[in-house]
Amino acid sequence: MSMTQKYVGTAQRRVDGHAKVTGGARYAAEFAAADLLHGAVVSGAIARGTITKIDTAAAEAVPGVVKVYTHENRPRTAWLDSSYRDDVAPPGHPFRALHSAKIMFSGQPVALVVADDFETATYAASLVEVSYDAEVPKTDLDAQKGQSYDPPKKRSGVEPPPKPRGHAEKAYAAAPVKVQQEYRVAVEHHNPMEPHATTVVWDGDGAITVHDKIQGVTNTQGYVTGVFGLSKDKVRCISPFMGGGFGSGLRPQYQLFLAVLASLDLERSVRVVLTRDQMFTFGHRPLTIQTLSLGAEPDGRLTSIIHDAVQETSHFEDYQENTVNWSGLLYKCDNTKFSYELAKLDTYTPADMRAPGAVLGLYALEAAMDELASATGVDPVELRLRNYIADTDQNTDKKLTSKALRECYTQGAERFGWSKRDARPRSMTDGRELVGWGMATGVWEAMMQKTSARATLTGDGRLEVATASADIGTGTYTILTQLGADALGLRMEDVTARLGDSSLPYSPIEGGSWTAASAGTAVQMACETVREKVFKLARQLDGSPLANQDLDHVTFRDGRIVVTNDPSRSVSLIDAIKSSNEGKVEAEETAAPSTIQARRFVSYTHSAVFVEVKVDEELGVVRVTRVVSAVAAGKILNLKTARSQILGGVVMGIGSALHEESMLDHNIGRFMNHNLGEYHVPVNADIGPIEVIFVDEPDDKASPIGVKGLGEIGIVGTGAAIANAVYHATGVRVRDLPITIDKLQGA
């Protein structure tokens, strides 16, 4: 089928750009409803123990307060744990707000105050008096790691560590060159700019419309129907925009439960918005203590890799992520051994945060590789090339669908000017600052998930493409518009993409970098069916100039179906659509990963990240002055939005390496810097030039449209590249991110 690609693969302005720059895009807390009530959440003051008394009288006495919910008066909801388990829940007992007097983590919601307006609700919430029987919380992973365990129930979608290969310990003992170190990354909170929020619109007759901050409306809908025993037709979820997720919006958060609870009970519309402080009371990137042991020949060839990790989880769920497996995948090595264990803390369950597991595991592996480069005197890029494995995943013995990582190394190094690097630490300076150049590798899975989409050509010749998926800022609206426009030869202005509505064809949550490949393929398939249908109609028109043609010999362009070899013969789409009985041409298709192919192939995105840092040694200040991120991710649909995704990942990687740290006070088990003044994320002045290179990587197996996904790969490897650059600048190895002034000065 000849399909010209006019838009796909080019740089296009975001189709939702106008809405976003004019304030027209509506986020969860911004949907209007008649007689809307506002809920304010009261956060618990202890991390572990029991509520002995909760006094809501003063709050209830405030004029304008409608009702105060606590564990004592909470309306009944589903009994079984399974009803609360959302699509991405780890094994365990999902948290239920206001379920009982038991307190399991600091900031646990203990009451919801519902009032006529936001100010009244917030004020009245401050009057709720809670007494506790407090127990000493255990939130120190160092103290608890002795009780670590192999999670008995594995989390769906997370591969447990692969079986050992060869004899890793023996090979390590015999290795002429050894590196063995412990690495850590501090707890991080996602901190999307939009706080978690839900507006529940009471539609009457037991039906509600839920506007939730979620990375997939189907997860919200499933959770609400399960917990509140409602049928699907009573719960419609509409979330067309989301003010950043990074994983915090994969699972429904407690404000959803509270807002729906109050709305159903009061039969009114209710909005609950969490405060920034409360954004520190649920999922976070888990603290993980990793030990990496590398054994190598003097020329740098790896003979042994041992990677062990102990990660925190909550007392109620066994959160898991793929932290160590990457070490068995990235480099050629015959002797490997891995372990991944959990230890329980009195905190909320950790949550997937951008490239979960990979950010941590690749930091450890790539920092250790840099230490190996130092120990062997082999250039860091050369070291990686010496251990390069071209086409196999050694963990699974499957073939890779493609791997252009070698090109990432060479093109990234070239653009960065890596060959001019003096390998000696502290050898490069700029005025009074030390200059360091470091690099690292990134890798992330390329996945597809079962996703449905609908394409509709309407009588005015416009196309609508629709799926329940989300655009969390990643550019989904835009790439689906490009795909639709190219498939039917329309201008992008004539195509509308609809997302974020549970009444649209099914899509899973947006996460794991799978949306472009999955929703993109589904839209492409639906459009192909529409092409066939509308072509048939065009051919059947009386005296059709296409009468004897087949689909292979026509081109869709400028709203017409044109005979490729004889452009004078064509039919307009509008005429063809008119002849249909429905006045429109529509198709729905479902894309799914190929199970046959999955038996033989796996797919990954790769990157090589090159970083320059400048260090003011007197002040201990580290600045990232230059980054080149070379990415191999299959087909790139939109060069503009794709570049932005990588920029965003790199910026978050800089945060992880230098700024971000949620600080627990173990005496009270609370994250103390629960605001954006004290939890430091990068600001504009922290970010210098970032260059993004997309290397060519044709791939016909990762997904039918050749796309691998870009949401995570930008962050993976960035932290290690920065840490390695800091070592090159200063000669100091800080193995505990973020690299803050105290660690650098104290070293």
Next chain:
Amino acid sequence: MMDGMSSSPAPHPVGMAKIPVSFRLNGAPTTIELAPWTTLLDALRNHMGLTGTKKGCDHGQCGACTVLVDGQRINACLTLAVMKEGADIRTVEGLAEHGHLHPVQDAFIEYDAFQCGYCTPGQICSAVGLIAEGHAHSAEEIREAMSGNICRCGAYPNIVEAVKHVIDAKAARRLEAAK
């Protein structure tokens, strides 16, 4: 409420009556009755249906709520609405004129200076204020002067390019006019 985990209790409000306040909002004279404890941000979002201005922290720490008051960029979450009697307030909804985007708005789209869009209205108002201030010219100066607006999506390099584009175009026009 747990210490320091939520906004500190407001003064006792019972009996606090709403009072009228008048200002120009996006060019139009506006009068509204508000309780004195309502911030300008909540007034816009909850009481006036203008949700373009965003709440990211409610503490003056993120810049998502940036609006222009008498041409100056301020954090609407740190301002009580009743204090703005007689002021000229402009929000992201009031930047486009006659259906044409403000040059900063258009540059934000062209340079892809956002992803999720949640910090964007604040970034744009901040940039408009910054350009009016006239201090920032280089990328370095823009970065510094735009650092009160956090973008968790990390669109910073594109924000700088977009703002610089508008500043450079303005300078070029001025040069042209001088010739």
